[in-house]
Amino acid sequence: MSQATSQRLTIRQIAELAGVSIATVSRVLNDRGDVSDETRELVSRVIHENGYTANRSARGLSAGRTGLVGILVPLVYPAYFSAILAGAAEALSERDLQIVLSPTGHEHDREVSVLDRLRGLTDGALIILPEESSEELERLLDRGYRFVVLDPLMPLDERIPSVSAAHTSGADQAMRHLLELGHRRIAQITGPRGWLATEDRRRGYRAALAAAGILPDPALEVEAVPEVDPGRAAAEYLLDLPEPPTAIFAFNDNIAIGAIQAARARGLRVPDDLSVVGFDDVEHATIVTPALTTVRQPLAEMGRTAVSLLSRLLERHRFETLHVELATRLVVRDSTAPPRSA
Amino acid sequence: MSQATSQRLTIRQIAELAGVSIATVSRVLNDRGDVSDETRELVSRVIHENGYTANRSARGLSAGRTGLVGILVPLVYPAYFSAILAGAAEALSERDLQIVLSPTGHEHDREVSVLDRLRGLTDGALIILPEESSEELERLLDRGYRFVVLDPLMPLDERIPSVSAAHTSGADQAMRHLLELGHRRIAQITGPRGWLATEDRRRGYRAALAAAGILPDPALEVEAVPEVDPGRAAAEYLLDLPEPPTAIFAFNDNIAIGAIQAARARGLRVPDDLSVVGFDDVEHATIVTPALTTVRQPLAEMGRTAVSLLSRLLERHRFETLHVELATRLVVRDSTAPPRSA
DNA sequence: AGCGTGACCGAAAACGTTTCCGGAACATAA
């Protein structure tokens, strides 16, 4: 191995070593027909012996596809996103597509510029919780870029492919559970106002109350950033109310965990003195004490579904359903019980 | 906007629209000198008006760099990995590098083939917990690929750049803490045998015992896959011992959480009846009850450090330190206390 | 012998950039 310069090998050098043309090497590389078994064998050996791999930029340029798919995600760390990511990654790898991961930090402008970059680099993208308006996304579509939105923050135009979870039904299940346990004074800690998920779940919450003949009390609906600390603060506010709730329906598991912490800090016991229901069912929900009753979103499944939608788009199948809503399901654990007074 | 075919624009069309050569457009795109303000202004406007972005494959081919960095990670979901990923992502985005994310599922062969792919696509890579032998990695190095290993599983050749955490010192801090609290019978749930981290921490564990004049009891060292359930099983075994430990030093937070669950299931109280120390300090550690005393690994910082090492390699700076070990630090929370008998 | 048919393979164009090189226009210095 007199590998003087450790330059990358090119297809031309492999062709030379094997005594064939570059076209033939390319055919072997891509498993095309029109090569005799003998030649194929020979070329494969040379390729292997020299550890050659094709330059993907050249391939992308020549073939017009890069085999790359962008994933735009606000943050990498939170379990919510990494669960979706994990599902998407699995499905993409099955399709031999590579992931270009782009965190956007919830920043609109950064997201726009990342998308611009991605347009020249990837075949398509998954956009999780996009900060962009429907109009902006439509423009992207008109420019010929193919993408799928995961869990849209706001209502999007019909033409924009999207995957989301059944928020209203999930909220309804959670509320029905609490109502069946006998709760009457049920608070809701919502997500940020205006988010689709927030409003859909609010609808479910109110509808369930109405169905049970309970007049919704505006004081029992409070908004929080979907993280633990804001959740704790919101719960503290609710527990300080003159007439505090006996149950809290939280926008996500983080908020629910904050609520449990708030209760504990006040010497209240969950679920005896306060029932708490979360949303998402990330791993945290099983770690916390008491284990959280929560509405499960099939996050990995959402990722996989988005990929299958996208890959159909990439193959130019136009006629498919552009919108998928996956079912949510209540998982009952230990954070809910009948109210004390019942 | 009579955008009949929504084909992507090329630099040639932009040049035509602006009435200049493609060389000039390229210069504007890349902020090179040698363009009059006037022309630059004009070209920028045309670019913007038409929403043009360069084809990265072509750029990569021509310029010899793709601006892509691979990240090989066993799994995406676990907090340990996403924390590192988050740090690396931040640092890469500051350097205008894009991430190609490749989960390998802890599978050696998959990792090898992913690396092969990445060699033709990216400028370099971060390899987290590589499954590969030092020899395999050296071969990669010899082929001219640039990469940094994060948290090596086994000892690597000097030439291979790596970033890791101070395992031995971390273990020592944890043990010292338990010893100072008065524990004498301290068990260890280790990670998989042979892992560098496992052996280093084992060394710290034994050294601390020795320094305290305690003879290590082989029965108190048990191995577990670093997840919650195996952790619980291992703890159950320890608690069933004729003479059970009063404290457990776990290989990571997941195992520690499993240990807490095992104790609770037996009616033991943590930390009163059993002290537990974890390792990593992922978010779980603050969610669990009682909050976990644990050795903090600066995961995001490790990601950032690896990126800064890699980017120096990419710029062909050869002389830098190739090995970085970041300090670990004990974070005392609520899962440790003096033993009952003390 | 002549012809058609597959099977196999090579030449060369094309993909969209970057960058080297040199030329035009103009200013400045001797």
Place this chain on the structure above:
DNA sequence: TTATGTTCCGGAAACGTTTTCGGTCACGCT
């Protein structure tokens, strides 16, 4: 005046593939 820069710009090569198109050859048939 000529020589010498400077500044700005365009032509064209180069990057490493894929893919089209056509050519060669062996073979079997008429």
